[in-house]
Amino acid sequence: MDLLIVEPLEDEVTQWLSSRHSVRYAPELAHDPRAFRQALYNVRSLIVPPSVTIDAKALHYAPVLRVVGRVSAGAENIDLEACARAGVEVVRSLTATAQAEAEFMIGALLSLLRRVPVVGSDGMRVGRELGSCTVGLVGMAPSARSMSQLLEPFGSKVVGYDPSLHASDPVWERWKVRAMGLRELLETSDAVCVQLNYFSRYHGLLGERFLPFCKPDQVIVSIAHSGLFDEKALAAGLASGRIAAAWLDSLEPGALDEGRPLATMDTLQITPRVASTTRESRLRSAWAVARRIDELLSLTPAAQAEFKPTTPGVAFDLEAGPVSP
Template sequence: MILIVEPIDPGVMQWLVARHPVRYAPDLARDPRALRQALPQVRALIIPSTVAVDAEALEQAPLLKAVGRLSAGVENLDAEACARAGVEVIRPTDATAQAEAEFVIGALLQMLRRVPVVNAEGLLVGRELGGATVGLIGLTPASEPLARLLEAFGAHVIGYEPTLHANDGAWSTLRVEPVSLRGLMEESDCVAVMLNYFQRYHRLLGERYLAFCKPNQVMVSLGASSLFDEATLADVLGTGRMAAAWFDSMEPQMLEAGRPLHQIDTLQVTPRVASTTRESRVRAAWDVAKRIDTALSLPPVPIGY
């Protein structure tokens, strides 16, 4: 049985029902005990980010072969426990790329116009994206459509990806100039942070790099807030060196009273809306559903193989 605990496109639902036994129970997202009780007969799950799948849950699901998530995040998914249990974690590959690219463009345009700078005449004025240098930190599926959109605006695009050598052909394919991370911060009028989070990148964007941002820089981040050192971010925003920042997700406690980022009015936070559009939800649902169908159709691996 496929247990679907997240609202899903009706066409995708019909496609799955025609191929597998399906139970649609979004109410289980709010009832962890009932969800655990349903797991023994489940071969595949489609769940929202609010539902946890950990080692304890996997012990209740001996038949489970795949866990699907329509969003790209890894919250509440114990990937190591899933790997040990032989459970495939299925997330959309590039279904949200166009949505994320458009969100970055929209956020940059708003900040450039909404947060004025002083020009040579002493006037407070907005800025244009055309002619700006835009730095991409981290290359993800959204980087390709984002680079195309930025090029159409007339922006100069530079980038930093720690896992990609400067001579790799991917840079020329994307038409993005590879630079060092410090060089990117020093040269960019606008920065888009999309770097996938790993523990080794914890607080990567701190005093060593963030403190060297170009004056009046604006930044939009789709990455985890753990990539940033909050004290340094608060300093560059609070002193006005960085004109504005827009985070599409941030740990709630980072905005609490007594924390460095509390009441900084040039910081805007949205609740993970970059990847969620009508179109991206449909693409993500089809991607996850087809890969679950494939996973359930594979013959079992013989014991001892």
Template sequence: MSLLIVEPLEAEVMQWLAERHPVHYAPDLATEPHQLREALHQVQAVVLPPSVAVDAPLLRAAPRLRVVGRMSGGAENIDAEACRAARVEVVRSLTATASAEAEFVVGALLALLRRVPVLSSDGMLVGRELGCATIGLIGMTPAARMLAQLLPVFGTRVVGYDPSLHQSDPIWTQWGIEPLPLRELMELSDGTALLLGYFQRYRGLLGERVLGFAKHGQVLVCTAHSALVDDTALARVLQEGRILAAWFDTMEPGLLDADRPLHGIAGLQVTPRLAGTTKESRTRAAWGVARRIDELLGATPEPQAEFRSTFPAELPDPSDEPRWR
């Protein structure tokens, strides 16, 4: 077996791959880890959903594996060091979901600003307009580039922060985003969009020292990994009203349990990974991943060893043109 597909793909993409390689489609393996590892023993390439961790134990069960395909662009659940050691390339979409994510963020900001009222000078509780707001983008992802094009159409001021980019980097000018330190961004923004790719060093980036400086009445939209936000600090600012509402498109299991700070907090909304999941984005992602897998399976493999080196690099260079990896 050359290719095992666990993540459902578009029918025409599946057919295209089946015409070129031996393909086995087994979506049930996503919830059967033991059977999945048995199936991987003779596999050269696999397409896995985000729920399946690509880690050292999985790679040890797949001695012939050369490629792991991911339909989502996030790096969560991927052990880059283990892939590098095993010389397994991770193929994932960095741009296919960008426009879908940007549209989702715009819609979420519009909904929160209008739905969560503030007190006006005449004493009435009223909504706000996106066109009169300053929106802070945290993380210069492909979706941020799309937002930098969409938001000014409303008249919105767009500011941004990325821990991997200096404020003098030309990417800010190229994308039309005003760079600010994170504290200043939080102090000025009526709404923030957290888009940053997750790495362990960024865990809890938005903690007490950051959220405590948020502009009163701010709304937060997060399409990134929820671990970037400290849940205790978020619960506190939501209770105080410093942040009026927060919308997370994904959240770590257990964060809303009865013994956790966010349990029962008003103003918190969670959706199940809707931002990048559209018919159009999945089609783009499926074709991009499929073509790259086909290219790699057609290439002559290097001499095999028990562990082999890998991709991806730890962070994509935001100044690069959109690409597949």
């Protein structure tokens, strides 16, 4: 079988793939791990949702698998290193969701700045305008470029930090973002947007080493993996009021359980990873992934498949293109 589709896709994308390859569309397998593993034996490519884990154990049941596609944002459910060792390429679009994520963060900032008042010079508690704010971008993901473009008409100053980019990298000037160190960014910014790609080495990066230096009354919006935050340091910042409010679009299970530091924070807002999920972004991403899988399947017939392995920790990037083949 050329392709097993477990993640629900738009009909037009599924029909296009079915006209070119042998396809099984079985979203019900996402809820039956045993049946899913059994279905992998003769599958050359997969498209899976966030709820399905692709790790060394799953790959053991997939001897001819060479491509894994991911339409929804994030790839935490896919062990990139295990895929690399198995010669399986991970295909997803890193640009298709950028506009949706940027619009979400802009909306969240407007809401927090207006809804969570601060004390003005006249002693009144009032909201703030985005145009008067310095906005710090942590992580120069594709959504950061969209954020910079959307913030320009507001008149906001935009600064940024990314541990993987040198301050002299031309991307800063091209995206019209002023590079800063993380501590300086937190000390300077009225609002912070976090979209840094998560790797284990960044776990707890936004913790007691940096969060105590946040500019007073700062608001934080994050669409990144919540593991970037140290929950004790974030809770302390919220409790003290130094961080006026935070909005996380992803939070690890159990983080709000009784006894955990963030459990009683009424200035913390959580949404279930909705930033990247819009009708338009899903269609862009689905077409990008479908085209790449079609290309790989067409170039490498089953009898003589030779695929370029995925570099550990780096997913294959796809440029967002038209929404029809």
